[in-house]
Amino acid sequence: MQPIEIREESCAFTPDRIRDICVFCDEFDTSKGTELFYELFPKFIGERQVIEETSSHVLLPDIGPLTQDHLLIVSKKHVPSFASLSVDCHKDYQSLVGSVMLKMSNLHPTEEPLTFEHGVGTVNGKFIRCGGCGRTDHAHLHVLPVSKDSHRDLINNLSLQIKSELGFEEHSLTDPFDPNELISIVVSRPYLMIGNRQEGKVYIQNDADEIPSQYIRAFLGGYLGIAEYNWKLLLAESPQLAEDRIRKTLTDWG
Numbered sequence: 690m691q692p693i694e695i696r697e698e699s700c701a702f703t704p705d706r707i708r709d710i711c712v713f714c715d716e717f718d719t720s721k722g723t724e725l726f727y728e729l730f731p732k733f734i735g736e737r738q739v740i741e742e743t744s745s746h747v748l749l750p751d752i753g754p755l756t757q758d759h760l761l762i763v764s765k766k767h768v769p770s771f772a773s774l775s776v777d778c779h780k781d782y783q784s785l786v787g788s789v790m791l792k793m794s795n796l797h798p799t800e801e802p803l804t805f806e807h808g809v810g811t812v813n814g815k816f817i818r819c820g821g822c823g824r825t826d827h828a829h830l831h832v833l834p835v836s837k838d839s840h841r842d843l844i845n846n847l848s849l850q851i852k853s854e855l856g857f858e859e860h861s862l863t864d865p866f867d868p869n870e871l872i873s874i875v876v877s878r879p880y881l882m883i884g885n886r887q888e889g890k891v892y893i894q895n896d897a898d899e900i901p902s903q904y905i906r907a908f909l910g911g912y913l914g915i916a917e918y919n920w921k922l923l924l925a926e927s928p929q930l931a932e933d934r935i936r937k938t939l940t941d942w943g
Contacts, residue, residue, distance in 0.1 A: 713827045714767050719747055726752055729924060730932055733939075740942045745778040746785050748942075751831065753920020754934040755909060758796060758941055759833040762786060768828045769816075770808030771868055772875040779868045786866045789832055790886050796941055800834035801885050803843070804865060805905045810879035812897045819879035819894050820904030831905075835913065844883060847908050848890055851881060855900055857892035865889025881905060 713723065721727075722738025729752060741748040745766065751759040762785060768774055774782060786804075793802040806829070807821040818826060835843065851857050860874045865884030871891065879894040883905065894900070901907065903919060910918025917923040923931050 711767060711825045711827050713763055713825060713829075719765070722749065723752075729928070730935065732932065733935075736939070738939075740939070741785070743781050743785050745781040748785065748789060750935045750938040750942075751833075751920070752935070753923045753931060754833075754938065755906065755913075755915050755918060756833050757934045757937045758793065759831065759934070759938070760789065760793075760942075762789065762830040762832065764828040769826050770810060770828050770875075770880070771806060771830060772808055772810070772871045772880065773828065773877075774868050782868060783866050786830070786832075792942070793832060793834055794886075797834040799837060801837045801840045802832055803835040803840065803883070803885055804889075805831045805881070805883045805909075807905065808875065808880040808882060810875065810894070811877050812879065812895065815897045817879040817894060817897060817899065818902075819881060820900040820902060839913065840885060843909075843912055844885075844890060846912060847883060847905070848892075850908060851892045855892070855894070857881065857894055860891050860893065862889035862891055 719739060719742050720737075726738045727734050738749055739747050740750065740760070745764065747763050747765065749761045749763060751761050762782075764771070764774060764778070764782075766775070766778070771782065790802045807819050808828075809816060809818050809821065809826045811817065816826070848859060852859060862870055862874075862882075862884060864870055865882065865888065871882070874891055875893060881892040881894075881904065883890055906918045906920070909915065917927055917930065
């Protein structure tokens with residue numbers, strides 16, 4: 690990856706701001722992984738955190754996984770959301786997402802891959818994280834297996850909660866992994882996105898109020914009965930559980 694100072698002007702943040710907040714830009718080595726990962730899990734020193742690398746993206750295990758095989762697709766460029774992805778990266782993104790979804794389905798035949806994103810955007814010139822994880826404003830898509838029986842009700846219940854609690858503007862996505870469709874709906878606004886291989890929903894934030902951090906993770910934890918949905922608390926209180934899930938994930942995807 691290029692040093693922050695000479696990256697193209699696709700970034701919405703100043704170099705100093707990136708260095709202060711972005712675990713991926715400041716600490717990331719695509720030949721290995723993030724410094725934070727090895728600080729949290731020293732037993733993995735000498736092993737790769739990076740599962741797969743393409744020209745524009747990397748695939749990683751989530752450091753605070755909700756389940757085994759909870760993955761992140763991360764843009765190499767510092768963009769605040771996948772709705773901000775440059776056109777030259779679209780095909781690479783779609784190809785990687787497609788291969789990850791296929792392998793996830795093969796590994797978990799009774800489950801369906803679920804994806805979600807907290808897309809950073811602007812409202813009246815103010816950057817809004819839209820319930821992101823609190824660690825980075827760098828685009829990353831979550832992918833994890835969820836029971837097929839739960840999928841439809843899960844998405845419908847999240848939709849009801851977002852509209853009743855947050856009043857966000859809802860749009861359907863015919864292809865959740867087509868950046869052009871996402872961009873045409875979102876433009877530059879902050880959003881929440883959730884989807885599977887067949888369909889997706891995007892919820893647009895039109896005010897400048899910050900929503901609770903880890904918003905979708907909190908919903909998934911409650912709906913799926915996952916007590917350790919908060920990645921910070923998981924690492925503080927149950928680090929061995931996180932390590933075991935990551936170990937199994939790296940084995941599955943190695």
